[in-house]
């Protein structure tokens with residue numbers, strides 16, 4: 614049986630595999646697997662989602678647990694989304710730092726680690742040690758935008774050009790959480806939040 618057929622057989626059993634797993638299984642390079650996958654994708658037999666390969670079924674298509682932002686439901690398109698790990702177990706990804714902070718808010722009483730990526734170098738940084746430019750004119754995703762840097766100098770340089778405030782994690786976090794609590798409208802253009810009027814009157 615050729616490899617592509619076998620990949621489909623495997624998917625029928627497992628529902629979800631990664632290219633790496635397939636490469637190990639067939640003892641070929643991941644590049645070779647990607648070539649197979651590309652063809653299977655073209656013929657509409659499989660789909661790819663957040664690094665996994667799935668059969669192209671309605672169910673798999675509709676499931677959008679991981680690759681949309683849990684806060685604003687935008688598709689996560691960034692190569693390095695903001696990542697939070699809750700109690701060392703559950704990993705969640707947000708479309709950007711802005712939504713990442715709002716995600717933190719949901720787990721305020723839990724032990725959480727967070728990884729972000731320097732805006733210029735794209736190196737990973739612990740979010741708690743990063744400097745953030747909040748509310749600049751650069752709006753790569755949700756507004757007010759939050760742009761991470763590993764050094765304060767870089768952040769200040771950026772803010773000079775694009776405006777915004779340079780803040781450490783906790784100040785940036787508070788800034789976003791407070792501004793979003795005041796703004797009842799959602800930050801994200803493609804998602805209009807509905808609210809209960811009774812909640813506003815409280």
Ligand SMILES: [Zn+2]
Nearest residue numbers: 682685708712
């Ligand atoms: Zn979002």
Ligand SMILES: [Zn+2]
Nearest residue numbers: 708709754755
């Ligand atoms: Zn966003």
